[in-house]
Each structure stands twice: as structure tokens, then as C-alpha cells.
Amino acid sequence: MSSLTRSLRRFLAVSSLTLFTVILLTAFLSPFSYMAATAFKDKEQITDPTSPLWPGRPATYVYNGEEVTYTFTFQEKEDQVTLSPGDEYDMYQVPDENGAMREWAMIVKRRGVSFFLDPGSPDAGLQEWVGEWRQLTPTYELSLRWENFEKAWNDLDFLRVLRNTLVIAVGGDIGTLISCTLVAYGFSRFRIPGKNLLLIILIGTIVLPRQVMLVPTYAFFTRIGWVGSWLPLIIPHFFGNAYNVFLLRQYFMTIPKEMDEAAMIDGAGPLRTLTSVILPQSIPVVTAVAVFHFIWAWNDYFEPLIYLVGRRDLYPLSVAIQFYNQQYVRELHMVQATAILGLILPVIIFFLAQSAFMRGVVVTGVEK
């Protein structure tokens, strides 16, 4: 009995916390839903303010009865309309006297009066409705425009820009992981005179606004002939950067020193201690650094833009997307479709990297 109540209590705790997390998430991601919904719409729907929030297209009714001609009166004159099998008519929400909505197909629209067919009973003939048809709400049916993504894929030359992006992101990632690990190890484990000052200088490199260094940095890379190639986007990452060195240092400093000392007594040198003690303890944060750099490089727009100027064949995704969007400023659905296309791979990588974040540190070395 007690085990039953315990599992019931656990079930309640799990389900209520999960529910809370999902509700919070729904609110948190609602702007993203707006983005995703836009990506699946077509141009007509985006420009139509009466259209629903979700992606859809105006619903239509296809007449499939026998050919029939109806007579109707408009401004005291008789007129005729013929319905043939296969004719398509737009659906509208038409209110009756009580305000209840009926979904009718509009056959004839005139000022002040319109004639509809009730798809439920097409043989009942034309239904007259008095009022301005422009004030009626069109009926929409769900329609996801997957073609938007196909078009974005082709227009961006996706595979080529993907290859470019991967070279830049993976190349920089390798450099970042090697250099930042070494430098952070130096900052966290060795007594070096003036180390605090060096750490402050390290942080200082990210305190000065990047844009103010832009002109001289560009001049420097031009002088050494790197402009127009991927080199300025990859090579500097082999020399460490403040964000990741500082992050790894913070983590390394939470690893008890007894563990290094044990390894050193066993005869391990500093490098062996790093690879056999520090790194295995730091898998969550090292993975985080790898993912952060990848995503940063994936999205970095400004540097590739200025260093690859004139080399369209080398452009990464971020620059290709921006150039594409400038041609399609008014086509919001394509802007969002390209943005979502650009998200897919980083999301997958993050999802896969999770197992490393999840992994708790089992061995602590703090023996009792």
C-alpha cells in the first residue's frame, strides 16, 4: 500500500511539474509559433488582415451537381447565373438573423446583396443574403505551404552554403576546443605571477565594443592577404577567446585539486593530468563550449560579410540568408522559411549533445 501511494505521489509530482513546465514553455515560445506559422503561409494570406493566425487558404466549394441555371433579382433587374459541375466558389461565414454562422459558398456578389449556395443542400437553390459581402469572413482551411521550404532550399543553394558554413563552424570549433582548454587549464591550475592581471586583460578583449576594432582589424587582415578567404573566420579561434577560456576556467576550478595531486603522484605530467583528470570531469562544459561555438559561428553574420566580400561562392548560410531576405523584404513567409531552414541542423546538434549535458559527474574523488 505504501509503495502504491508513493508511486501515486510521484506520478502526481511528475505530472504537475511537467504540466507547469509545458505551460511556461508555451508562453515562452509563442513568438516562435508566430514565426513558424508565418513560414507556412502564402503571400496572399500574410497581406490579408482578416485571415486566421494559423497557416491556411480560403476554403472553396466545388459544385458537382447537374448543370443548372438560377435566376436572381438585383436592383429590380433579373439576372441569371449558371452552375456547371466542377465550378469553384469561395466559402464565407454568413450570419443568419440570430447571428449564428453558416458556411456558404458565394455564387453571386453584388453591392448590398449576395447569393449563396448551402453546400449541405445544394438543391435548395440560391440563398439571398442582404448585406455587404466584404464584411463577411472568408472560411479558411488548414494548408501548410511546404513549398516555401523547397523554394528556400533551392534559392539559397542550400547544400553549397551548408558546406561553407560547416567548414567555418567545425574548423573554428576544433581550434576553440584545443586552445581554450589549454589556456583555461593554465589559468585554473598554475600559480603564475601576474595571473590575475592577465585574466582581467583576457576579459578586457570582450569589454571593448567589437565594432570599434573593426576598421583596424580589417586593415590588418587585408595587409596579410586573408580577406576574401575563410582564414579570418577560422584561424583566430586557434588562439583562445575570452568567452570560452573564462567559462572553462570557471568549471575547472570546481574540480577538487586532490584529483590532480593523485594523478601527479602516479607520475602524470601536467598535460596527462589535463587529459586524464580534468577533461573527463568536464564533459558537460566542454560539450557546451563546442555547441556554443558551433551555434555562434553558424549565426555569425557580420564577420563573414566583411571578410568574404565579393566571394559569393564562399558565403555561409547566415550571409546567404540575409542577402536572400533583402531581395524578399515584403515576402515575410520566405524570410521566416529561410530562418527556420537555418535552425534545423543546430537544433539537431543541440538535441544530440544533450546526453553530454545530462551526464552527471559520477566520480568525485572526494573520499570519505
Added chain:
Amino acid sequence: MTAFTELTEVWRSRKHGLKREKLGGLARREAWWGLLFLAPWVLGFLGFYLLPMGASLVFSFTDFDLSTGEMQFVGLKNYTRLFIDPQVRKSLLITLRFMIFAAPIGLAWPIATAVLLNSKNLWGKRVLRTLYFLPSIIPVVSVAYIWQGFLNTQTGWLNRALEAVGIPGPEWLTSPAWIYHALILAGLWGVGDAMIRTLAGLQSVPTEYYEAAQVDGANQLHTFWNVTIPMISPMVFYNLVLLVIGLFQYFILAWILGGPQSNPAEATLFYNVYFYKQAFSYSSMGYGATLAWVLFVMAMTVTVVLFGTQKYWVYYSGGNNNV
């Protein structure tokens, strides 16, 4: 003594840091090894940072015009101009006031979500973590445009939702008071990295500390405050430093949501926006560099002060001998 009480002891005694020894032969060897490990960064600093930083400092003593490329020494003129420029004071005030509100939220939200997503009592953690992190994968420029559409007073989803429940939606982007709320809301989309760092930090807390706390009869809040927070304090410290630096440099969201006119009523004319306008919109790179270096001095001062506060609240299990 249990691990928990021992941890508390260590945590309390962290103030009495170790005394520094004189450099002996062994210590010198250690210093050389350390410098060897720092070498990649030192080389990178000399190669890629020193020159551009130095050049931009030189610019601040000139009237360097980006559009004409002309440059002449003007001595301290840019600096005297900065001190009497009323816009500098206004922009600095906007920046600091925003920081006071945004920093606590930007610090607490990642911790709260990380602890939530680390909970034992949660289903579908992998998917939920990915979705909570998702906005941080979106490039910040796209983020700004998404929020601009989402917060639009008439057509935006948020105000439509508020209206649906009978609340008149505020003018998020056009009222000088509400724009800061809009920026803070949109800013929550940019702190996913901090959440992941905190999550990574939470993985490093040895489970036996929690077990020990349980044995000692500590309740959850007590455990959170006395075990979790000290153990993740190095990550929280990192997040704090980067957050403060980032808020001093606050730019892209303000630039896009406020537009080049810094709407509404110049409420989004943050200090760094003003710098950007001077340096690039008006091509006054000389004055722009001055603004940037004064920002550097202010942000560095705050950073150094933050480093100084570490000894009161940041706990390094690897020992506090460094800082």
C-alpha cells in the same frame, strides 16, 4: 563529520584564503608550465587584439572621419566634448537604469529554468531542454524582427491574446515606458546559453552532497541555498560578468526595435547605440572611439569590482588560491 557539514565549513572558511608562498624552484617550474599553457592566448592577443585595440585608442585622440578617411590629431578634444555632451549623460542613464532591472532577471531566469529542467520530477527532459534553448539558436537579428511582429500593438499575437481575455494591450514598442518591458521580454530569448552553463554546472554537483544534506535533515530550500548555489556559484559568477558586460554593450535589440531614430522618443538611445551612431551613421570614428574607450573603462571598473566580490560568494572546490 558528514560531507554536507564539511562543505558548509569549507564554504564559510573561504574568506580566509591561503597565504601566498615565495616563489621557489618548484614554483618557478609551475609558473613556466602555466605560461606555456597560456601561450596560445598570449600569442593571439598580441596578433589579433593588441594592434586593433591600440589603433582604436589612437583614433580617440583624432578626428578620424570614416567617410573621407581623413585623420588629424586633436589631443583631448574628443574627451572634453564627451564630458559636456548631454546625450552621453542621457544614454548612460538609460543604459544603467535598464541594467538595474534587466540584470537580476537575466541572472535569475537561467538559474530558475536550469533547476526546473534538471529536476528529477520531469518527463521529456531532452525535448524540453531543447525547446527552452531553441530561441538562443535563432540569430539575434531574426529574434528582434520576430518580437517586433509579435509585440505589434494592433496585429501582434500578444496584444490579440490579451484582448481575447479582456485586457487592453499596452503599446509595447511605441510607448517610452513599455519599450523597456518589451526589450526585457525579448531579452529572455537570449539567455539560453546561461541556462545551459548553469545546467552543466548542476551536473558537477556530486550527488553525495545532496545525499548528505538529506541525511542531515535539510529541507529542499535549505539544500538549494547551501549546496546547489555554492556549487554552481562559479557559473553564476561567469553569467553575471558576461551579463553586465553585455548590458553595457546593449545594442542589437535596441537598434532594431527602436530603429535608427531610437524610437520612441529616443528611449532606445542606449550608450552603445549612441557610440554606433557616432562612429558609423555620422562617420565620426574619432569621437566614436572615445565613446567606446570610456565605455571600456566603465565596464572594466565594474568587472574588476565584481571579481573582487568573488571572495564573499563564489566557491571553488578546486581551491581559492588564485583570485
